[in-house]
Amino acid sequence: MEGALSKWTNVMKGWQYRWFVLDENAGLFSYYTSKEKMRRGVRRGCVRLRGAVVGIDDEDDATFTVTVDNKTFHFQAKDAEEREKWIRALEDTALRHNQISRRSLSSQRKAGVKMEDFDRKLSETDAYLQLLIDQNTALQTKAESCTEEESKVKYDTLTERVNDMVESVKHAIVLLQIAKNASCPPDSDESIIIQTHPESVASHADTPDRSIEDPFPDRIEDGVEEGSECRESARRMMDKAALTLSPRSSIPSHMKNTDIPAISYSSSDDDDDDFFDAQDEVLNSKVEATEKLVEETAVSPLTPSDVDWDALYEEEEVESEVDMKSHGSVITHLISQVRIGMDLTKIVLPTFILERRSLLEMYADFFAHPDIFVEITEKKTPEERMIQVLKWYLSSFHASRKSAVAKKPYNPILGEMFRCHWSLPEPAQSSQTVPDVPIPWCSQNDLIFLAEQVSHHPPISAFYVECGGRRISFNGHIYTKSSFLGVSVAVHNIGEGRVSLVETGEDYVVTFPSGYGRGILTTPWLELGGKCEITCPQTGYRAEIEFKCKQFWSNEQNKISAEVFAKDTKKAIVKVDGEWNGRMTGKWANGRTETFLDVNQLPITKKNVKPVAEQEKYESRRLWREVTAGLKSGNIESATEAKAGLEHKQRTEAKARKETGVKWENRMFSPIGENWYFTQPLGGRI
Secondary structure (H helix, E strand, O other), X not given: OEEEEEEEEEOOOEEEEEEEEEEOOOOEEEEEOOHHHHHOOOOOEEEEOOOOEEEEOOOOOOEEEEEEOOEEEEEEOOOHHHHHHHHHHHHHHHHHHHHHHHHHHHHHOOOOOOHHHHHHHHHHHHHHHHHHHHHHHHHHHHHHHOOOHHHHHHHHHXXXXXXXXXXXXXXXXXXXXXXXXXXXXXXOOOOOOOEOOHHHOHHHOOOOOOOOOOOOOOEEOOOOOOOEEEOXXXXXXXXXXXXXXXXXXXXXXXXXOOOOOOOOEEEHHHHOOOOOOOHHHHHHOOOOOOOOOOOXXXXXXXXXXXXXXXXXXXXXXXOOOOOHHHHOOHHHHHHHHOOOOOOOOOEEOOHHHEEEEEHHHHHHHHHXXXXXXXXXXXXXXXXXXXXXXXXXXXXXXXXXOOOOEOOEEEOOOOOOEEEEEEOOOOOOOOOOOOOOOOOOOOOOOXXXXXXEEEEOOOOEEEEEEEEHHHOEEEEEEEEEEEEEOOOEEEEEEEEEEEEEEOOOOEEEXXXXXXEEEEOOOOOOEEEEEEXXXXXXXXXXXXXXXXXXXXXXXXXXOOEEEEEEEOOOOOOOOEEEEEEOOOEEEEEEOOOOEEEEEEHHHOOOOOOEOOOHHHOOOOEHHHHOHHHHHHHHHOOHHHHHHHHHHHHHHHHHHHHHHHHHOOOOOOOOEEEEOOEEEEOOOHHHOO
């Protein structure tokens, strides 16, 4: 079977046309840049189907995935009918080669997999873990007592490697436990299980032999991952050699390359394309304000209800911890979803673990200390401004975490938006009037926040903040890439934010840390991790920040370290250490040490949001009001039902747009290069 499909080549680069060939005998799904290249045997990459899992992607009814060798390949057919043909062909080929592999394995050993095998391996792995922990403790002791710098570096390097091994072993233990619960069920079905994603449940409802349970809940999903990059030149030389040996063979050239790769791969050429980056053009040009950005739409009345929707958000209370005795641990819910052949990275989270707000509203809490943010404009020198930007950045994360328990905000639907503002005193020096404030009911002295879900697949949120009276704004976008790591859940925040100062013409570009939900075997808790930076292209000042994950032998959590550097210097102006949700101490180059920031002493400024009844239908609090009410009252069944209804409505609208050929148009943001920009920024209106 062969034909044209589109392949997702990179998170930001999008879909690219490829010619695909399914070799059922070899169990290979190969692709070429064109049909002509296929005839010449110039293969771009291939997917090995033995052990592969065919999945239905959630973007629309034409996309699907193949997961194998710890990689996920995303493909798109022209319509649902063509996708179904490819899926069935891929399933049949994968099933055939899985059966061949099982028969080969059975011939090598008579006895099949037994529960005793899992118990033995679990015991061995646990013993190995304890051995590694003991060795790591000994290494750490030696490193602390070592006086020679060179030897200390060696010990530290070894300790880091052992830490990585410990995490890998922990991961293996969890996966073994899951496999133990999922393997060898009575009358097990050997067929390939299709991963059913929310967007495509309806189109496959009538497919036989597919158990679909609760198709609507949130999922922790992989981002788009390309296969291992490799060079194709050696493979092409082998193709040419085959052609030379069999010049008169009637076998098509693309079938002559009969070597089956050890793993699936895609050519590194897929990522060689150059893309226009209009960032400089955006920064140096002004957008002509020809009309109001946020065109207000009619607010439809809410269905009469006894619930006071606004009261759900009035109390800034700490959400209660998850009651594992009544709900069971998260891992219990994860194991309950495991089936033979299921990709363990596609896991459904229970409704009770949801936080009572949308992800868009959570981003607004980055500005819960608006006074620190606008104070950037009051600093006189580039050094002072960079330090103030760092102070705001370090203060921006604690307010978004209202509970020690890791909970997941609602996944915003496409087109969802959230708007709010913080009232600030009028600046001492009055400035010229700022026209067309993006939120009509706010003044230019307010700090306003607007967020929009601009993409569903991949999930990208864009948000914009400005205080016109102080000539400062912020433009940011975040693509959340989630994955299940066995003993934890990782959420990588891919994207950037840009603080812009109109008066000085400076921009401060920031990146974001990753979030990790730890302890999913018991009660989940959150920590931040990763290296981030703040850079100012105009002045050359930069700040390097590291969010440090908890080490298994230590009780220290939420640690951060940061350093500020001037242009072309390696000596830090100030070094900051402490906890991002507590006290941070700054040590200056002249030896002065003082409290740099203590977020526990900072009052959180409450954001002002329009009443739910006055909001538009796509605003977050109005969209999710019934889910929030169910969660707050403890009625999990009601919350789950409301959430399912909302997501079903989203799928119905997406299907209607496709049938009518209507393209979704974002309301407040536009993509330029790899970034998303507010269409009417402050710099373009004054």
